[in-house]
Amino acid sequence: MISDFRIPNLNGCELGTKVKELNENIKVILISAYDSIEDNNNKLNFEFHRKPVTLQQVLDIVDVSLNNNGKASLSTSLDEI
DSSP states (O other), X not given: OEEESEEXXXXXXXXXXXXXXXXXXXXOEEEESOGGGHHHXXXXXXXXXXXXXXXXXXXXXXXXXXXXXXXXXXXXXXXXX
16 A cells, blocks of 8 residues: 555554554555654554655555565566556
């Protein structure tokens, strides 16, 4: 799951926690412009990336996440989109 930290009605950590309650195997990736949330994410075992991120960086982040879970690689680049 990829989410911004700031979203309506809750934050990315709260959303990630709810998703993990449904399926603990889901990887939570948060993207934010705020440095202060990184410590909280480390406690929750969420992956944190600081804005700005390019589309290619998001593809790379997802690719690494899938590979770390033993799944097939996306092997996608912007040239293929």
